[in-house]
Amino acid sequence: MTEPLLRVDGLAVSYRTRQGSGHVRRTAVEGVSLELGRGEVLALVGESGSGKTTIGQSIIGLLPEGGRVEAGSIELHLAGRPVDLAKLPARAVQELRGRRIALVPQDPGSSLNPVQTIGASVAAPLRIHREDARWRDRDSIRRRVVELLDRVGLDDPERRAGQYPHELSGGMRQRALIAAAIALEPDLIVADEPTSALDVTVQRRILDLLDELRGELGSSVLLITHDLAVAAERADRIAVLRQGALEEAGPAREVLRAPATAYTRTLLADAPALQDVAPRPARAAGPNAAAPLVRVEGLVHEYGHGRDAFRAVDDVAFAIERGTTHALVGESGSGKTTIGRAVAALHAPTAGSIRIGDRDVLAAGGSPWRRDRSIRRLVQLVSQNPYASLDPRRTIAQAIGEPLRNWGPAEGGVRDRAALARRVATALDQVALPADVAHRLPRELSGGQRQRVAIARALIIEPEVVVLDEAVSALDVTVQSQILELLESLQRDLGLTYLFITHDLAVVRRIADSVTVLRRGAAVETGAAERVLLAPEHEYTRALLDAVPAPEWLRPTPADDRRSVDDRRAAHDDLRLEVA
Amino acid sequence: MSALTLLPAGAAEAPARAARPKPRATLVVAVLVLAVALAWAFLPWLFTSQDPIAGVAAEALQAPSAAHPFGTDATGRDLLARVIFGAGNSLAGAAIAVLVGLVVGTALGVLAGSVGGLVEDAVMRVVDVLLAIPGLLLALSVIVLLGFGVTNAAIAVGVTSIAVFARLSRSQVVRVRRSDYVEAAFGSGGTFLAVLGRHVLPNSLGAVLALAALQFGSAILAISTLGFLGYGAPPPTPEWGLLIAESRDYVATSWWLTTLPGVVVAAVVLAANRVAAAIREATA
Known part of the structure; x- marks a missing residue:
């Protein structure tokens, strides 16, 4: 590798935390060394608490209050002469921030000032770093902002510049934040979970945009992510972190194809998008095939009344056989949670019928405090945020x-x-x-x-039916994988029927027997998991499947498929024991 | 259990830095002040051997001294004894006032917040009307209806705080009612009353208790105000507001008559506020 742009050496960071009546310093990152070459993408991968965000914050000099770099150096090599960001006075780091190092934050919802226009937010770095003679007057700043918004793919950039954050979707806001980050053509872009709050199809487009811009500007990207599949697809090099220490680092293909440590192997095995699992085959029609346990028909849910009414669910129908898992898949706003809550009798839909066995779920109305509670013994809801x-x-x-x-x-x-x-x-x-x-x-x-x-x-x-509303979405991959295993074994032992609501097709592949794909409240496709996932009929289903990040070179080979599920699970358990 | 082992484990812990004066110190002082005031209320004779009602005319208007730490008033009564014996009246009054506001106000607020709909609208509009009337005016109106006296003054002050308690408890109940765990409780088959008792009330009444402690302080002030205006206890009953009122003609010549009882009232009110803040922190 030629002279790197960024070289982190033996970095240690600690936070002051309250303990009893006093404070103690808790080490968050210890002895981490990294290198990032010019024009490269380095992915920092780890679960929550692994210190990946802390490292990113140390590099841009924005550690939260109580955080302190205890040891090590963060060298940025600009025009040959290295500067140590860890030892630079705050004033000098500020000078570099926005101009040489830029941040793309995690949550586009809260990272834009709600009372400032998009244009003003994007112009902020231009106005702050006035030493660049090009951006001294208002007109040139305005032209540059429109140019930037156009570059990140926002339609009608002139109008967008005058809009406020609440008028834009999540993906558009993230584009605006990227525009602000690249305003001064920085050498290093720190992207902290840039797509974790976005839908998969939007995630794909934002990551594509980052890739393009990197090629154009020659910037390096430090991509912080919990998603190994995203890292595998986008990074040149990967550094795996665990509990504040570097577990292993190296070129992406080497790390992922031949992981040196057991921890990386479990992460790989647990990442749903990278799992070598074929969709569950359609079950042989059982004796009950003609009479599914759960039947949803003509379900419509409208919020608001009259002309303002918004149709969140539009004529959705599906059936679930006893003892199987039906997945409701869709992006935000697709109505999947609304349907799940109706099945759990927590609210009444505008129209339609929901039956569990011979019981009409909606007979006594749908409200948390309905008079007739007996339906609660039949169906239970597990929500996203435990x-x-x-x-x-x-x-x-x-x-x-x-x-x-x-x-x-x-x-x-x-x-x-x-x-x-x-x-x-x-x-x-x-x-x-x-x-x-x-x-x-x-x-x-x-x-x-x-x-x-x-x-x-x-x-x-x-209960006979359990509605799982994004029940594993907020969890780290290893924990997610364990919970999915638990759900599978409970289903086997107790004969449970699941309605599994998720945005993650990779998880669907692993757990579902049948699938309904939702888009803007309407079911675009419904059928056996194997059929829908392997031979999708609707183009939206195909788009969703394509958006699941996973590079071709990591996809399972046919040889892997011949291993039985139990073999794989046994190997998996051994790995976990080794890590623990 | 691997979910456990994945948590950040034993990181190196440095010793705490030299601690600043702890905020707890002020809390300790506040609790001590309240404890002394309560002791005065229940066992006044332990703290003074002087008679709070009968005075010695020869010793009228003496400045504070070893024999009379707070001095004496125009009829030669020991002022400290009157302050100590007055604690009972003033604190009992404040307690009654808070109790009235707390019980009635919280009941209304919980009813409005948990039932919702028309009931909520009706209750909260009545509360709005109560809030529209100035507190002192409302208290005076209630006193006129009930008649003069320590207890009635306390009830009047309590009535003025019903609206505040109702508003706060309703907002807390509404907040908790919308939470996922209340929905989960209904979803598992909980009845309305079971969910109210198990989840809604325990999680919403912390802030209400903090307000009660805060109101205790302002109730002492309000009752003293009514006493000062002559609507509270009749003379010669020792009551803090009345003590200050009776002495207002002597402000120019005998400063201790108004100042020292005033300091006691202020100290107890401040102490109550500090305790209220502590309750709020503990339940937040």
Whole structure:
């Protein structure tokens, strides 16, 4: 490699955190060394808490309050003479920031000033770095802003420049933020999870745009991501981080094809987009094939009334056989959550019918506090955010036992304390949580553990149908993979029927028997998972499938497919043991 | 359990830096002030041997001294004794006032917030009307209806705080009602009352308790105000507002008569506010 643009050597960062009445410094990053060549893309990959964002923040000199670089150097090589960003005074780093190093932030929703026009936000770096003689007067700044907005692919850039952030979609806002980042043609672009808040089809276009701009400007990109598939597809080099330390680093193909450490191997094995799993084959028509357990017909949901009415769900129909998983796939605004909540009898749709077995779900109306509660024993909902769905003041045992206390003994409920404790212990065991979790509070658990608690609570009254609303979307890949395994084994053991709502087609491939693809409230395609995923009929389904990041060279080979699922799972478990 | 092992594990921990004076110190002082005031209220005779009602005419209008730390008033009564014996009346009044506001206001707010719809609209419009009337005017109107006296003054002050309690508790209940865990509780088959008792009330009443402590301070002031205006306890009952009112003719010559009871009232009100802030922090 020629002279690198950025060389991080032995970086250590610590944060001041409260502990009891005083403060302690907690190390977030320790001994990390990286190199990024000119025009290269280096992906920093890791799970939450791995320190990847902290490294990015150290490089642009924007560590949050309480953060401090303890040791090491961050050398930026500009025109031959290296500067150490870690030792530079704040004033001098500010001088470089925006001009030489730019940031593309994670959340386009909160990264633009809501009371400033898009044009003003994009012009900010031009106005701040006035030393560049080209951007001294208003007209040249305005022309440059329009040119930039046009360059990042916003239609009608003149008009967009005068609009406010709330008038733009998430993808458009991210484009505007990229325009601001490239305004002064920086040498280094730090992109911190630039697409994590976006839909897959939008993600693909934004990543393409970043690639194009890099080629055009010759900038280097530090791509911070939790998504190994994105890194595999876009990066020249990959650095894998774990708990603040570098696990391994090297050219992308080498790291991913022949990972040196067990941790990287588990990450690879757990990333749904990279898993060598074929869609579940269509099941042989069972005796109940003619009478599916869940039947949704002509479902329509409108928000608002009269002419302002917005049709969130437009005439959707599907059926789920007992003991199978049906996936509702779609991007944000496709109506998938609205449908899921209607099936869970948490709100009443405008029209249509939902039946579970011989029960009409909507017979008693759909509202959280409806009179006739009996449907709740048939269908349960697990929501995306397990932290929000657990009462912060109640212990795990109280949360899991609560559904049983809501019912009389004749209805499958339990009132007796000792019996309740026994059932809670069984439920914890069922979701593979240790018994001592019972007396803790939700905030004392990790994200994966909380989702297990939410699943245990949903299952304790033995429902037949479970609606899983993005139940694994907020979790790290390894945890996500474990929860999916748990869901699969519970389905086998208890004969559960799942309605699995997700935006992630890679997850669908792994878990679903049948699929409905939604777009703007309408079902564009529905059918067996194998058929929909391998031979999609609708172009939107194809677009969604294409947008799943995964480079060709990592796709499973036919030889891999011959390995049985159980073999792969056994190998997978061995890996995890090795890592733990 | 690998989900656990993936958490950031034992990072090196440096010793804490030299601590600044802790904010807890002010809280300790506040609690002490309130404790002394409460002790005065319940066991006044432990703190003074002087008679708060009968004075010694020969010792009228004496400046603070070792024998009379707060001095004496125009009829020769020991001022400290009157302040100590007045604590009972003033604090009991404040407690009644807060209780009235807390119970009635919170009941209205929880009703409005949890039932919603027409009930909510009706209750909250009545609350708006209550808020539109100046507090003192409302208190005076209630007193005129109920008649003069310590208890009635306290109830009147309590009525003026109903609206604040109702508004706060309603907003808290509405916030909690919209949370995912309340929906999850209904979704698991919880009845309205079960969910209200298990989730909505425990999670929404922290802020209401903080407001109660805050109102305790302002109720002391409000009752003292009514006492000062002559609507509270009749003389010669020792009551903090009345003490200040009775002495206002002597401000120029005997400063201690108004200043020292005033300082006591201010200290207790400040202490109540500090405790309120602590409750708010603890429940936030």
